[in-house]
Amino acid sequence: MPNPTHTISLRRSLTNWLALGSIATAAFIVTVPLFLILGTVVYRGLGGLNLAFFTQIPKPVGEEGGGMANAIGGSLMLLGIASLIGVPLGIGSGVFLAEYGRNKFGNLVRFTADVLNGVPSIVIGITAYALVVVVQKHFSMLAGSVALGIMMIPTISRTTEEVLLLVPQSIREAALGLGIPKWRTILSVVLRTASAGIVTSIMLAFARIAGETAPLIFTTLGNQYWNTSLNQPTAALPLQIYAYAIMPYEQAHAQAWTGALVLISMIMITVILFRFIASRGAVKGAS
Amino acid sequence: MQIQPNPRISQASSSPEEAEKREPVPAAAEKLKVVPKSKVGARESILADGVFRGIVVLCALTILVVVGLIVYELITQSRLTMSKFGFRFLIKQVWDPVAEDFGALPFIYGTIVSSVLGLIIAVPLSVGTALFLTELCPRWLRGTLSLLVELLAAIPSVIYGLWAIFVLSPFLRVHIQPFLAKYFGWTGLFTGPKYGWGMLAAGIVIAIMILPIIASITREVVSAVPRVQREAALALGATKWEMLRVAVLRNARPGIFGAVILGLGRALGETMAVTMVIGNRAEIVKSLFAPGHTLASVIANEFSEAVGNVYTSALIEMGLVLFVITLVVNALAGLLVWSITRGMPSRSIA
Numbered sequence: 001m002p003n004p005t006h007t008i009s010l011r012r013s014l015t016n017w018l019a020l021g022s023i024a025t026a027a028f029i030v031t032v033p034l035f036l037i038l039g040t041v042v043y044r045g046l047g048g049l050n051l052a053f054f055t056q057i058p059k060p061v062g063e064e065g066g067g068m069a070n071a072i073g074g075s076l077m078l079l080g081i082a083s084l085i086g087v088p089l090g091i092g093s094g095v096f097l098a099e100y101g102r103n104k105f106g107n108l109v110r111f112t113a114d115v116l117n118g119v120p121s122i123v124i125g126i127t128a129y130a131l132v133v134v135v136q137k138h139f140s141m142l143a144g145s146v147a148l149g150i151m152m153i154p155t156i157s158r159t160t161e162e163v164l165l166l167v168p169q170s171i172r173e174a175a176l177g178l179g180i181p182k183w184r185t186i187l188s189v190v191l192r193t194a195s196a197g198i199v200t201s202i203m204l205a206f207a208r209i210a211g212e213t214a215p216l217i218f219t220t221l222g223n224q225y226w227n228t229s230l231n232q233p234t235a236a237l238p239l240q241i242y243a244y245a246i247m248p249y250e251q252a253h254a255q256a257w258t259g260a261l262v263l264i265s266m267i268m269i270t271v272i273l274f275r276f277i278a279s280r281g282a283v284k285g286a287s
Numbered sequence: 288m289q290i291q292p293n294p295r296i297s298q299a300s301s302s303p304e305e306a307e308k309r310e311p312v313p314a315a316a317e318k319l320k321v322v323p324k325s326k327v328g329a330r331e332s333i334l335a336d337g338v339f340r341g342i343v344v345l346c347a348l349t350i351l352v353v354v355g356l357i358v359y360e361l362i363t364q365s366r367l368t369m370s371k372f373g374f375r376f377l378i379k380q381v382w383d384p385v386a387e388d389f390g391a392l393p394f395i396y397g398t399i400v401s402s403v404l405g406l407i408i409a410v411p412l413s414v415g416t417a418l419f420l421t422e423l424c425p426r427w428l429r430g431t432l433s434l435l436v437e438l439l440a441a442i443p444s445v446i447y448g449l450w451a452i453f454v455l456s457p458f459l460r461v462h463i464q465p466f467l468a469k470y471f472g473w474t475g476l477f478t479g480p481k482y483g484w485g486m487l488a489a490g491i492v493i494a495i496m497i498l499p500i501i502a503s504i505t506r507e508v509v510s511a512v513p514r515v516q517r518e519a520a521l522a523l524g525a526t527k528w529e530m531l532r533v534a535v536l537r538n539a540r541p542g543i544f545g546a547v548i549l550g551l552g553r554a555l556g557e558t559m560a561v562t563m564v565i566g567n568r569a570e571i572v573k574s575l576f577a578p579g580h581t582l583a584s585v586i587a588n589e590f591s592e593a594v595g596n597v598y599t600s601a602l603i604e605m606g607l608v609l610f611v612i613t614l615v616v617n618a619l620a621g622l623l624v625w626s627i628t629r630g631m632p633s634r635s636i637a
Contacts, residue, residue, distance in 0.1 A: 012526055019528035026415025027432065030502070033495045034439045037450045044453075092346025100340060101347070110349045112354050118617035119357060119610060120556025122583045126590075126606045130360040139591075150353055157350065161427060183334035183339030184633035202370070211443020218591040238445045238559075245449045245563060247536045253453065271441045275434070 037266070045261030048254045053262075058224055058240070064251060068259050070226045071240040074141070077228070078220065079210060081145035085154025086209075087202055091191075093153065094160025094198075099186055101161070110158075115156040125215030126151055133219060141227065141234040144220030148209045155205040156198075162195030164190060192237075196277055203274035204225055207267045213238040237263050357610070365604035367597055376604060382569040384593070391602035391608060393569040397486070397579035399611070401561060404490025404575070404618035405497055410547055412500045417505035422531060427438060433506075434563040440499035448563030451492045456564060459491075464576060479574045482566070483597025487575040489565040493554045501550040508627045509535055509541030552616040558583040558603030 003111070052067045059066030065134075082175055093113070097106055128147035167190050175185040213236075216222075221233040222243060237259055244256035362369075367390060368376060379390020420433055460483030467477040477487075514533050520534035521527075536543070566578020567588055582605045593599045 008524075008526060014524035015455065016528040019531075020423060023415045023419045026412045030412050030439070030498055030603045031432070031435045033498075034442075036454070037442060037446065041446065042449055089346050089349050092343045093350055096343035096347040100343065105347075109350055115614060115617065115622060116350060116354050116357075117612055118552050118556075119354075120558065120583060120613055122556065122558045123361070123527065123606045123610050123613075124584050125356065125431050126364075126603055127357045127360050130364050130471070130603075131356065134364075141399060153353070157347075163521075168515055182336050184332075184335075186339070197549035203355070208440050211445060213443070213445040214587055217587055221591060238443060240411065241449060242445050242563070245445075245452060256449055260449055263443060264446055267441050268438065271438065272434075275437075282586050 001126065008194055015066060041257065043261045044254070044257035046257035046260075049261065053255075053258055057066070057226060058255070061247070061249060066255070068235075068237065068240055068255065068262070070223065071237045071259070072234040072262065074220070074223070074227065074234040075210070078141060078144050078148060078216075079206065081141070081230070082152060083202070083206070084147035084154060085146065085149025089149075089206065090153045090156025090201075091160050093157040093197060094164065094201075095186060095191070096267050097157065097161040099182075099190070108188070108259040110161075113154040113157050116150070117158070120214075121147075121151060121215040125217065126221055128215060129221045133220060136231065138231075139219060139221035139233040140231045141220055142230045144216045144234065144236065145230075147215035147219050148212060149162075151209050151212065152205040155202050155208060159201030159204065160198050163194040163201065166197070169191045199277060203270050207270050210267050210270070211238050211263060212218035213242050219243075238263055319356075332337075352402065361610055365465030365600050365607055367600035368604045369600075376601075377608070380571065384589075384595075384598050387597045389597070391605055393571050393578050393609065394582045394585050394605060395477060396571050397565065398581040398583070399563065400575075401486055401489040401493055401581055402551055402557075404486065405554045406547060407549055408491060408494035409498050409501060409550060413501035413546075413550070414505050414543060416498070416502045418510055418531060418535070420502075421506055422510045422527075422535065425615065431505065436499050436502055437493070438617070440503075442533050443498070444557065444559035445563075447496055447610055448560035449562040451488055451560055452608050455491065456499070459483045463487075468576075475573050477573075479576045481576055482578070484564045484578065485566045485576050486579045489561045489579070490575070492564060493557055493558045496560065497553050499552040500553055501546045504546035504549060504624060505539075505543050508539045508546060508624065511542070511627055512538045514540075539627060541623050542627030545620045545625075545627070546560060548616055548620035548623060552613050552620060554614050555616065556583055558587050562587045582606075585619050588600055588607040 052065060053069075054067060054072065055069050056065070056066065056067035093109065097110060097113075101109065102105065103122040124147050128150070132143035132146055138141070162178045171189060171193060171240050172185055175189045176182065180189075216236050216239050220236055220239070222239045223233045225235075229233045240254045241259040241263065244252040244259065247253075318503070340517050372379070376389065377391050377395065379388075380392050381388045381390045381392065418434075420429060424432060453582065460481050464477070464481040464483070464487070471477050497631065516534040516538060517530055520530040525533060534542060561581055562584040565581060565584055567580055567584060568578040569580045569585070570577070572579070586602050586605055586609075590599070592603055
């Protein structure tokens, strides 16, 4: 004991170690499901991983082989179109919040973005259904893209606001002092300085929607074949995994696991890659 | 301290005339004679500034419009059942698509029970993780551990569902459920046939899925507690745990509560993984072994196959109920977290 006149009673010291021990145990337990899930996905999915998986479309139920080429392609197209909707709107509103949003309207937008962020994805799916499917009278890739695009907006806008606020005020003043108009200052100086952070926010949003299934079920519906038309139902990787998982066939389950492996790899690579970029960006901003 | 932008600098580009008026030094006024020449440019840049501002305001407006559209569509598309059943929709237990008679109670019950079950499991674990990461964790481990927790959040719902069907459910059926039935069967919560899947499995999957969000917000809230509070407690002779309890947890309590409520918001809307393991039966049963249904799972399950306007309308009204519940829960959580981290940048919850 550092202080001989004050010794801690056995009970207190025991409580201390018990409590700290359970805190550490909790942290350990939390990591267990991650390894279990990743381990199972790799273990069960690796077997079905071959070239055919990436080049062929699904075989009819019960037949061996086939792949998810159309689902992977469909997912990429969905994500691409969703980004066309979500990224500009997200960054634009983020710029608004950071540069013009110190007022009541800004607070309203901020609050609404948080509301939108908390809306369950299935409810956004219903909205996309009502907005696009009901109007078009059939399921389509467009409807799914709209749902996913909407989901990207709040994530990107709030993170963009955060990283723009990190850009020192003096940089803005320097640009304005050189006579550069405000819009040009924001585009060429502020946004460029914060670009690493903004890319991270896009990737976070991307990772979030890449695995979304719920809003796609009744918007893009799924498809056994290739589709590149905006107005037709489209296969998507998460949808295909879901469809195969609830089928009562061994082959379908194996395909689902392989699909899960591909999907999870895509997402994990994105997250880790852009965490790395973000950490480098932070170093750059500090210097 | 934040440096205020110099009003003269920011105005110089927008109104050269005013700058000229205020210019006190004659020598510098000489230089200002170039201003008339660049006046056209100045006017253009005012216009460009206005256009740019207009564009970003429009972007921001879309957020309001989207949320407005969500509310509008949910209400108008569920008019049919609203007028047919009124508020009885919320308390009826029937779910009969053939007779077009619908009630939401079993789904509301399932949503609440599975979410609360998820919270009961997730809260101690995630608060513990957050405390470990902020207060106890050695520096070398911190980055890795928080990355692992973050990755848990990156796993898609459908993969949790896949894992829950083929790994978690069989495990529960063989190992956990017999144990629970034997020792805790008297509570009535753990009786009946042991399928593996059902309410219990759904609760566990939800718990795993909301762990990262509760942990990350709790972590933020806990880091916001001033250092002096900890030092004061330690200086008074507190052990580390007593310090955490007295100085950290007590101060961060409203914020942690907010994190928990935010986790609840996520749990309520969780769809795919729940749909895949809860068993999809619209019944209110006390036993957690029994299959159930949630608001989100019934929409996911039946929406694309719903025939008839009343059926679709009933499902959309479920969506409306879910929207309202999550809205209230999230607003409450936001308020609580804000009360603690006020003044700090609130991280958007990804």
